[in-house]
Amino acid sequence: MALGDAILACLTERPMTGYELAKTFDSSIGFFWKADHQQIYRELSKLRDRGYIQGREVVQSGKPNKLVYTLTPEGRTALRHWAARPSTPPSIKDDLLVRLHALDSIDIEPMRTDLMARLEHHRDRHANYERILKKRFPDGTAEGRLDLGNLLLLQLGARHEQMVADFCEEALAALSTMSGKAAVVPIEDGKREGKA
Numbered sequence: 182m183a184l185g186d187a188i189l190a191c192l193t194e195r196p197m198t199g200y201e202l203a204k205t206f207d208s209s210i211g212f213f214w215k216a217d218h219q220q221i222y223r224e225l226s227k228l229r230d231r232g233y234i235q236g237r238e239v240v241q242s243g244k245p246n247k248l249v250y251t252l253t254p255e256g257r258t259a260l261r262h263w264a265a266r267p268s269t270p271p272s273i274k275d276d277l278l279v280r281l282h283a284l285d286s287i288d289i290e291p292m293r294t295d296l297m298a299r300l301e302h303h304r305d306r307h308a309n310y311e312r313i314l315k316k317r318f319p320d321g322t323a324e325g326r327l328d329l330g331n332l333l334l335l336q337l338g339a340r341h342e343q344m345v346a347d348f349c350e351e352a353l354a355a356l357s358t359m360s361g362k363a364a365v366v367p368i369e370d371g372k373r374e375g376k377a
Contacts (some may be wrong), residue, residue, distance in 0.1 A: 184224045187214050189233060189252060189260040194327065196237075196251040199225055209331075212310075212338050225250060233259050281352070289360055293353060300349035307342035310335055 191197065191205050202225070203218040216224075228234045233256030236248040252260070277295060280287060314321075314335045323329040 184214075184216050184220060185228050185233070186260065186263045187216070188221065188224055188228060189256055189263075192234060192250060192252040192256070193260065196249045198247045198249055200247070202250070212306075213334070228256065231259075232256075289356055293356055296349050296353050296356070300346055300353070303342045303346040303349065307339055307346060310339035310342060314339060 187206075187210055188202060191202055191210060197205065199218075199222050203221050206214070206216050206221060225234065225236075229236060229250075232253060234250045235253055236250050239247050239249055241247060277299060280292060280295070284292070314332075317335070318328075318332050321332075323332040
């Protein structure tokens with residue numbers, strides 16, 4: 182997937198400014214496709230040059246004018262062609278996993294600290310997904326294809342974050358068993374639980 186494809190997919194929802202696209206990446210697509218604001222603006226220019234999007238200038242009083250981007254018929258066709266191709270499963274590049282691979286050659290305490298930080302990170306992300314799910318889909322159902330796609334994405338994100346948090350807890354417990362120390366795994370409500 183290229184950044185341009187992600188932008189085209191965003192513009193199927195509604196016309197947006199570059200700023201609105203960047204905010205959409207920050208709050209939704211950014212969970213699974215990272216791009217900074219400058220990358221988005223550069224890609225918008227390329228998509229416009231290819232004729233996939235068009236920009237309409239909106240005059241504002243007291244502020245700079247803004248460009249609102251919409252998908253062109255050529256852009257919809259390009260998006261459909263991209264979506265018809267098989268997806269590529271992502272590869273994992275995670276230094277924590279490399280450290281686990283070298284566990285017999287590294288110090289355990291920094292690994293334990295790293296796993297605790299990861300655990301909290303993934304618990305926070307899981308809670309964020311759950312908040313969004315409850316807000317957008319309070320009864321757990323979707324209306325229409327766009328809603329269904331977003332519901333499925335949020336459910337996958339929540340499951341992924343929970344799975345990684347569970348793994349971190351299991352790894353901390355295994356390290357504790359190996360070193361004879363009790364694992365202290367913070368619980369979301371602020372309580373602490375000792376695991377041997």
